Amino acid sequence: MKPPILPGYVVFSKKGRDKGRYFVVLYTLDAEFVMIADGETRKLDHLKKKRRKHLAACPVECPELMTLYSQGRLKDSDIRKVLYPIANKTKGDESPTANREG
Numbered sequence: 001m002k003p004p005i006l007p008g009y010v011v012f013s014k015k016g017r018d019k020g021r022y023f024v025v026l027y028t029l030d031a032e033f034v035m036i037a038d039g040e041t042r043k044l045d046h047l048k049k050k051r052r053k054h055l056a057a058c059p060v061e062c063p064e065l066m067t068l069y070s071q072g073r074l075k076d077s078d079i080r081k082v083l084y085p086i087a088n089k090t091k092g093d094e095s096p097t098a099n100r101e102g
Helices: 063-071 076-087
Strands: 009-013 022-028 033-037 048-051 055-061
Touching: 009 076, 022 055, 022 076, 063 076
Parallel strands: none
Antiparallel strands: 009 022, 009 055, 022 033, 033 048
């Protein structure tokens, strides 16, 4: 079973300019769109609106980020610290199948 694309989960972009990058879902807009950030190109002051069908969920949940986000204390560096080890498990253009189900 695939992990859900819900706030607090790490996702992998399958389409668009940001294809191949990892993000954290911060909140949902509706059934089709979510707002994501990676702390580098998409920072907290400029979130990315992305369709769910263009994302693949990773089996990694970050409840500590969501706690900080709800308290208004989340920083871009916190997101980078969570995403760095996940993004560096794959090298180059290899498929990140080791990091997600699907």
